[in-house]
Amino acid sequence: MIDKTYVTTMARYNAWQNSQLTAIVTKMDHDALIQDRGAFFGSILGTLNHLLWGDRMWLNRFGADVDAPARGDTTKLTPTIAAWSAERFQVDGRTTIWAKGLHNIDLAGDLSWYSGGxxxxxxxxxxxxxxHFFNHQTHHRGQVHAMLTAAGQAAPVSDLVFMDDNGA
Incomplete structure (x- = not known):
């Protein structure tokens, strides 16, 4: 189904996309970030928090060096964009380390976990x-992209084929 090349490529893509989003959202005021925009997770910050929460949860399930977040409101993981940005950077680094450490055989077999949901x-x-982990990221970043556009921000380039070999 997938191999290590796919996983490392998608880890680079994830970090590239999050870096572009960070450059935009860290310049926005807090009220614009928490404004309910009618998205599934409400606001830009709420959606970014849910995505960060999900990334941490899945990475923990995959055995990466990431603490699983507490259950609860996934939109309130971090209270500010500065806190989100710092944690996002760390989780993207952990995702890259995890992806680079994989071997194709590591992707075989099943994963069992307890789902609170x-x-x-x-x-x-x-x-x-x-x-699913990477698809979930792309899906919710697409929602953020739409909210940024609606908020009058210049949304980043999100096409995988335009990522260069350095993830930029």
Whole structure:
């Protein structure tokens, strides 16, 4: 289904996208970031927090050196964009380290975890879970992209094919 090249490419893409978003959102005022824009997670900061929460949760499940976040309101993981930015940078670094340390054989087999949302233990193919991890990031960054555009901000380039070999 997927291999290490896919995982490392998507880790680079994730960091590139988050770096571009950080450059935009750190210049916005707090009220604009927490304004309810009718998105599934409400605001720009709420959506960015949910994405960070999900990344931490999945990386912990994958055995990366990341603490799993507490259950609760995933939109309130960090209170400010400065706090989000610092944690986002750390998690992107951990994602890159995890991806580079993988071997193709590591993607074989199943992953089992307890899902609080489903209140039971789930088991799925690990490769599918990893593909979901990156798809989840892209999905919610697309929502942020739309909210930034609606807020009058210049949204970043998000096309994977335009990422250079350095992830920029």
């Amino acid at each position: 489903h209140d039971k233990t789930l088991t799925r193919p690990l490769a599918l879970c990893v593909a």
